[in-house]
């Protein structure tokens with residue numbers, strides 16, 4: 001079977017062969033448990049985990065003892081938000097006040113649904129609406145703060161439309177008010193200038209499979225001093241990861257995540273220039289050749305690998321057929337119900353019709369100019385061939 005050209009790097013990225021290579025020994029000869037302290041198998045695994053922890057920490061400007069390995073950004077988000085707010089919700093610690101949590105209406109479900117769950121548990125939750133470009137402003141965050149606000153979580157960059165939030169400004173407000181700040185940086189890590197210490201971030205989630213590493217591994221940064229952020233674990237049963245995330249460590253995955261971070265640290269800026277120029281070219285050409293097409297998200301404050309187009313008066317089915325041969329997303333791959341209009345697109349003001357006639361193109365490290373040429377040619381052809389819907393149908 002001929003595989004389509006892969007242009008869905010916001011859903012997941014292929015593993016960099018250099019990452020697979022360093023992982024390989026930890027499946028076979030170096031299979032030890034990193035917690036085994038009485039023999040070389042354990043010592044070698046432990047050493048590999050230590051190196052990986054340093055590689056992750058270095059990429060985000062943290063200390064290595066502030067990195068907790070998890071199964072990915074979904075778990076990191078849950079652990080950060082529920083683990084922190086549990087300090088105010090646990091029956092034995094219950095305070096007079098109901099805690100208030102601030103997040104946004106365009107978070108990935110791994111934060112959005114945590115907010116919904118907290119509401120069911122009796123927490124006060126504010127979902128801030130983005131502007132029409134998908135941004136949450138620092139002033140909006142400031143205005144939403146209440147005396148009982150205990151945690152704020154705003155995503156660094158959106159997975160569907162690529163908009164980047166003013167994270168440093170939001171973090172500044174949280175610091176002024178003494179409220180811990182979490183950010184879901186699954187799409188942003190390695191693509192934006194990011195230093196948790198300089199930017200005053202308390203909690204940050206990341207995932208390996210968005211940065212050319214393996215699936216099923218990620219990390220949560222938890223600030224350890226000035227002040228220390230206390231997370232109550234929701235799984236118990238071992239002392240791994242300082243007891244915050246117990247369970248035998250996924251050594252090959254951790255080694256792979258470490259290497260993925262190391263590669264970004266070394267090569268991220270050249271990679272950015274190459275992909276950004278492909279992005280600009282594709283956006284310019286599609287908008288020039290497809291009347292009625294619009295770019296969703298912010299024109300400049302956006303991830304350099306994300307392009308989201310909506311096509312007015314286009315039937316989504318014709319449109320999907322015309323683009324066969326391209327592995328792109330016609331709705332968020334992270335969403336389970338692909339035929340419903342995306343809540344992210346709706347929250348920036350798109351009609352159902354326009355939200356359904358939307359594609360997301362995710363460029364990446366292995367995208368070639370020829371892939372881009374093919375995508376452009378197919379989009380333009382699809383757009384000129386399909387029967388456009390009449391206005392108001």
Ligand SMILES: Cc1ncc(COP(=O)(O)O)c(C=O)c1O
Nearest residue numbers: 072073074108110159186207334
């Ligand atoms: C912004 C964002 N957060 C969280 C996730 C979930 O990450 P993971 O697949 O590692 O659980 C994703 C991935 O789809 C994402 O794009």
